[in-house]
Amino acid sequence: MYATTSFVAAVLAAVANGHMLMNTPQPYSSPALVNGPLNADGSNFPCQLTAGASLVAGSASNTFPLGSSQPLKFTGQAVHGGGSCQISLTYDTHPSASSTWKVIRSIEGGCPAQGQTGNMGDDAAAADPFTYNFTVPSNIPTGQVTLAWTWYNKIGNREIYMNCAPVTLTGTSGDKANFDSLPDMFVANIGNGCGTVDSTDLLFPNPGNDVVSMNGATSAFSTPTGTGCQAPGASPPPAAAGTGSGSGSGSGSGSGAGSGAGSSPSAAAAQSGGDPTSPATVPGGVFITANPSQGAPATTAPPAADPPSTTTAAEAPAAAPTTSATAAAAAAGPPAPAPSPAGSSSSSSSTTSNASGSSGEPAGSPCSPEGTWNCLGSSYQQCASGVWSVVQELAAGTSCSGGQGASINIAAANGKTKRVAVRFRA
Known part of the structure; x- marks a missing residue:
C-alpha cells in the first residue's frame, strides 16, 4: 500500500x-x-x-x-x-x-x-x-x-x-x-x-x-469550435494607395504586378526579420502574407489606426539552406498589387493567372464554414467574412494537400514538411 x-x-x-x-x-x-x-x-x-x-x-x-x-x-x-x-x-x-x-x-x-x-x-x-x-x-x-x-x-x-x-x-x-x-x-x-x-x-x-x-x-491550423466562441473580427477597409511602382499589368507571369512591394505593411514586415528568438539548431516558421483584391474581403482581422508595430517573418535563424531559401521567399512575399494612378486595382487578373492551372472557387462567392482553406496544389484560398478570397500562390518549391478543410498542410517539393504557416491579414 x-x-x-x-x-x-x-x-x-x-x-x-x-x-x-x-x-x-x-x-x-x-x-x-x-x-x-x-x-x-x-x-x-x-x-x-x-x-x-x-x-x-x-x-x-x-x-x-x-x-x-x-x-x-x-x-x-x-x-x-x-x-x-x-x-x-x-x-x-x-x-x-x-x-x-x-x-x-x-x-x-x-x-x-x-x-x-x-x-x-x-x-x-x-x-x-x-x-x-x-x-x-x-x-x-x-x-x-x-x-x-x-x-x-x-x-x-x-x-x-x-x-x-x-x-x-x-x-x-x-x-x-x-x-x-x-x-x-x-x-x-x-x-x-x-x-x-x-x-x-x-x-x-x-x-x-x-x-x-x-x-x-x-x-x-484550425479555428475554435462551439457556439460560445468569440466572433471573428470585422473585415478592414481596402488598403490605401501605397508608394510602390507596380504596373499591375496582369501578364499572368507573376512578375509584372506588385513590384512596389514596399507599400505593403506585411511585406515590409517580412523583410525586416522576426522578433522571437530560438536556438540556431531549430528553424523557425515563415509567414506568407496574402494580398486579396479590394473587391473580395479575405481577412478576419479588425481595422487598426496604426500599422503593425512588429514583424511577421521568419522567427528563428535558418538551420539549412532550404530554410534560408524559404525565409527569403517569405521576405519577398507574393506580388503586392499597387493601385493605379486612378486609384483602381488591376491585381486580380495577375493573381488569378498565377493559380497553376486551377482557378479554385470564384473570388467573392459565398462560402462556409468561416475559415475553411481550399488547397489548389501550388496555390490556395480561404473562406473569410463569408466569401472566398482570391487565389494566392504558395512559396516557390512548396505545395499543399488536403483540398478544402479546416487546416492546410504545406510540404516542400522533396516531400519534407515545410515549416510554413499561412494566414490572411490586412
Missing part, C-alpha cells in the same frame, strides 16, 4: 511540475503561481485566482514605456507541441471574471516552443530556449495594468494556461478609446461553450493587428 501511494504521489508530482511558467514579465508574487492549466470549470479564471484571493505584486516590478518592445520568456520543458498564445492587458489591478482584457499581441503556432512533436523534456526548472517579445501600444493610457499571458497547447488535453503580471505603463498618456478599440482576449476550454482542436495550432477569431504566425512540427 505504501509503495502504491508513493507511486501515485510521484506521478502527481510529475504532472504538477509538467507544464510552463511565464518568468518575464515578472509574475505576481501571490497567489503562488502554478504551472498547470486553469480549472476546466473556469473557477480560477482569471490569473489562477480562487474565491476570496487577490493578486499581490510583492517583489514583482515591471515598468513598460508606451511604444516599447518587451521580452516574453518562459520556464519549463512541457511545451505540449507548442500552440498559440496571446498577451493581453486590463486596467483592473484586481481583475475578476468580468474584467475587460484587450489583446496587444497574438502568436499563432510555435508558442511557447517551435518545431516540437511533444515535450522538450521533464525539467520544470529549465529555461525555455525560445524567447519572444511584444510591443506595448503607444496610444493607450498610462498607469497600473495587469498583463496576462494565455496559452492554448497544441497537443494533449484541451486547456488554457494563464499567468499574470503587474505592469506600470509610462510615457505620454493616450486615449482610452484606443485601448477600447483593441480586440478582446480569446477565452476557451473553461466550460464557456468554446473549445480548441487537438493536434492543431489555434487561429484566433480576432487576433488583432499585431499577430505573428509560426509553426510546430506540423503546419496544421
Whole structure:
C-alpha cells in the first residue's frame, strides 16, 4: 500500500511540475503561481485566482514605456507541441471574471516552443530556449495594468494556461478609446461553450493587428469550435494607395504586378526579420502574407489606426539552406498589387493567372464554414467574412494537400514538411 501511494504521489508530482511558467514579465508574487492549466470549470479564471484571493505584486516590478518592445520568456520543458498564445492587458489591478482584457499581441503556432512533436523534456526548472517579445501600444493610457499571458497547447488535453503580471505603463498618456478599440482576449476550454482542436495550432477569431504566425512540427491550423466562441473580427477597409511602382499589368507571369512591394505593411514586415528568438539548431516558421483584391474581403482581422508595430517573418535563424531559401521567399512575399494612378486595382487578373492551372472557387462567392482553406496544389484560398478570397500562390518549391478543410498542410517539393504557416491579414 505504501509503495502504491508513493507511486501515485510521484506521478502527481510529475504532472504538477509538467507544464510552463511565464518568468518575464515578472509574475505576481501571490497567489503562488502554478504551472498547470486553469480549472476546466473556469473557477480560477482569471490569473489562477480562487474565491476570496487577490493578486499581490510583492517583489514583482515591471515598468513598460508606451511604444516599447518587451521580452516574453518562459520556464519549463512541457511545451505540449507548442500552440498559440496571446498577451493581453486590463486596467483592473484586481481583475475578476468580468474584467475587460484587450489583446496587444497574438502568436499563432510555435508558442511557447517551435518545431516540437511533444515535450522538450521533464525539467520544470529549465529555461525555455525560445524567447519572444511584444510591443506595448503607444496610444493607450498610462498607469497600473495587469498583463496576462494565455496559452492554448497544441497537443494533449484541451486547456488554457494563464499567468499574470503587474505592469506600470509610462510615457505620454493616450486615449482610452484606443485601448477600447483593441480586440478582446480569446477565452476557451473553461466550460464557456468554446473549445480548441487537438493536434492543431489555434487561429484566433480576432487576433488583432499585431499577430505573428509560426509553426510546430506540423503546419496544421484550425479555428475554435462551439457556439460560445468569440466572433471573428470585422473585415478592414481596402488598403490605401501605397508608394510602390507596380504596373499591375496582369501578364499572368507573376512578375509584372506588385513590384512596389514596399507599400505593403506585411511585406515590409517580412523583410525586416522576426522578433522571437530560438536556438540556431531549430528553424523557425515563415509567414506568407496574402494580398486579396479590394473587391473580395479575405481577412478576419479588425481595422487598426496604426500599422503593425512588429514583424511577421521568419522567427528563428535558418538551420539549412532550404530554410534560408524559404525565409527569403517569405521576405519577398507574393506580388503586392499597387493601385493605379486612378486609384483602381488591376491585381486580380495577375493573381488569378498565377493559380497553376486551377482557378479554385470564384473570388467573392459565398462560402462556409468561416475559415475553411481550399488547397489548389501550388496555390490556395480561404473562406473569410463569408466569401472566398482570391487565389494566392504558395512559396516557390512548396505545395499543399488536403483540398478544402479546416487546416492546410504545406510540404516542400522533396516531400519534407515545410515549416510554413499561412494566414490572411490586412
